[in-house]
Amino acid sequence: MTKWLSQRALQLKPSATLAISAKEKELKSKGIDVIGFGAGEPDFPTPAHIREAAKQSIERGETFYTPVGGTPELKKAIVHRISQDYQLSYEPEEILVSCGAKHSLYNIFQAILDPGDEVLVFAPFWVSYPEMIALSGGVPVLIPSQEKDFFLPDGARVEAAITRRTKAMIINSPSNPTGILYPQETLHQLAGLAEKHDLLVISDEIYDKLIYDDAKFRPFPSIPGMKDRSILVNGVSKTYAMTGFRIGYLATTNRLIVKAATDLQSQSTSNPSNPAQAASIEALQGPQNEVEVMRKIFEQRRNLMFNLINETDGLSALKPQGAFYAFVNVSALAGKNGITDSGDVAKYLLERHHVACVPGGPFGSNEHIRLSFATSEEKISEGMARIQKACRDLK
Ligand code: PMP
Ligand code: GLU
DSSP states (O other): OOTTSOHHHHHOOOOHHHHHHHHHHHHHHTTOOOEEOOOOSOOSOOOHHHHHHHHHHHHTTOOSOOOTTOOHHHHHHHHHHHHHHHOOOOOGGGEEEESSHHHHHHHHHHHHOOTTOEEEEESSOOTHHHHHHHHTTOEEEEEOOOGGGTTOOOHHHHHHTOOTTEEEEEEOSSOTTTOOOOOHHHHHHHHHHHHHTTOEEEEEOTTTTOBOTTOOOOOGGGSTTOGGGEEEEEESTTTTTOGGGOOEEEEOSOHHHHHHHHHHHHTTTOSOOHHHHHHHHHHHHSOOHHHHHHHHHHHHHHHHHHHHHHTSTTOEEOOOOBTTEEEEEOGGGTTSTTOOSHHHHHHHHHHHHOEEOEESGGGTOTTEEEEEOOSOHHHHHHHHHHHHHHHHHOO
């Protein structure tokens, strides 16, 4: 009986990435040897000094509420990290700490959108953006891109999608799911449009420390003129292998947005977990060498997976420049064994060959599947061997 449910709840789609991770765990718990390319989380243990900081915080009795928007020490640590890494200066009052970057984004959309307000979302996009925008009463305006253009948004197409209801655009570079890093030229082009049409820019920079080869990351607010119209979103989940701690943050010079989002948080989750905040201070202020160790390992895994994908008949992918995902074109498999789209490919791989991946549909492309390389080289080799056999078996 759905009569008790709100329209909002009825229309909501659950997170496809988390659904696949849950399915993967369920099959493993039944003793099925599944290779998991679904989960978008680092498989490394959280560095020891960070775990120790969490323990010490509990021992010190930091087991009570903190200020809603995060402890002053954590806000200072965030401000310091951003300034050290990117020479971008924020004040602690311009930071809001939330329960993961996902929660930061949720708070932002709730704080800025009225019913019918439009947000530009560049496809392929992370599964949660359209849903979070819709939950706020807003309208996600999906702007397609071409694989031959490295999935970069095309300026003319973006401008054509802007209406008087457009309030913001969301940028995610390096991108989940494509691993593509926006070049300076694209950032400048988007900045020009934001300026011309007076738009807010939400920049989800959660993968800023996972950049490969000699690619260079630049935070969006550092583009001249953009600091005051951007909201930077980041967190400790990916950089420090801390997904379960649930700490993310936003930074913006627009203090009214910080206040509105903080007030929202005060009526929903209160503060983020107290010991998790202590652990995050250590992550941001302590030694950073393990970040580079993990990044290098991810790069090797990327190389391995990318080579294996491109030597497989029926598969192709662009080389990811960041994050830990390969967005694999599976359109050549359509029409074989009743396969019509990426959902069928993902189902076939999981049920028949015990490899979990996320279908591309929820990311805005039915011709792709997303493979995460946040797993060991051994598992990548085994999983890719299974996928290669799966492709050979299709007639
Ligand atoms: N943005 C993107 C693009 C992501 O892939 C994730 C991963 N969950 C997040 C935000 C949120 O991360 P978290 O809530 O763990 O900080
Ligand atoms: N962001 C990761 C992913 O895309 C983790 C799951 C989620 O929050 O979506 O797989």
